[in-house]
Amino acid sequence: MTEKEKMLAGKLFDPADKELCRGRERARRLCRQFNLSTETEKKLRLKILQDLFQTQNTSLWIEPDFRCDYGDNIKLGKNVFMNFSCIILDTATVTLGDNVLLGPGVHIYTPLHPMDPDVRSTMIESSKPVTISDNVWIGGGAIICPGVTIGAGSVIGAGSVVTKNIPDNVLAVGNPCRVIRSVKETDKKP
Template sequence: MTDAPSEKEKMLRSELYDPRDRQLVRERRQARLLFEALNASRDNETKKRRQLLKELIPQGGDSVWMQPPFYCDYGSNITLDENVFFNFNCVILDVAEVRIGARTLFGPAAQVYTATHPMDAQERASGLELGFPITIGEDVWIGGGAIICPGVTIGDRSVIGAGSVVTKDVPADVFAAGNPCKVVRERAAGAR
């Protein structure tokens, strides 16, 4: 007989889970303490910021360039390739895995939401939640104020217009914008 999966295991498998679980509450609190320290740090405290980012985002925090404030749920569910940039006031709700490719840029107040709630009101009233992974490719630019919704994949080299709400996958090499976000045009190599 096998043990029942933990709430964290269910969360990471995109199953309904209880966010009030002790382990999850403890891990979210640890992330909050780290990003609060990061957000309170001074601009000239680069070593302190680098150490806090490495603790908060163990899988890529060593090369991320971030303008605080920054907010996330866990940090440990975020994987960053090299030289990812976050401008001021970005949010990642990482109850599921978030993978971000190298040299991807986030404008101010960009938000990445893996977290969601059941559509059925009775099920939602139970307090259970779920999340779906998000993948953002290499050399992507997410414009300021854009929202990336649960389960979305954005292809390499694409640009997401400011204020867009991305509810569906976006292919590589396009400019997409709007609410809901739609492909506006393909981007030619080297296009500005």
């Protein structure tokens, strides 16, 4: 099993592996090109993002500055919007469903470091996937931790730290993030 296969399977892996280093270098190069592009270079930006995420999706919009570890572990639905300064550490699969909105400075993390300090000192790590379902809005500055799934139609309040799964159609806020209430019919009106 390669280190990349171990990484994507949630097993302990060595991030210093040459294949993984090349993948991160590729992502950093593409992110740098994207972040240095101008607002009038919409076609160029889309092409860079399609290369980064290895997709033909044309309905995504990301504001610079954007950073990620690999890019090709990020799966994007239709009409995904990420505001300024989002970061996705994608050592495991990160899935963003259709109509997902990320506020500025949202961070999504999949890497995990061992709790045992002796094991941690070897610099190996593992990861858990993150899934953000359709029609989710995540407020600015929120942090989504490894292994979390956010249910369809939910809203995560600004500055929240999501450490556990969030069900469908709820408003959840805080550190740690917790459900405050269901999304109501009255919320569906402008």
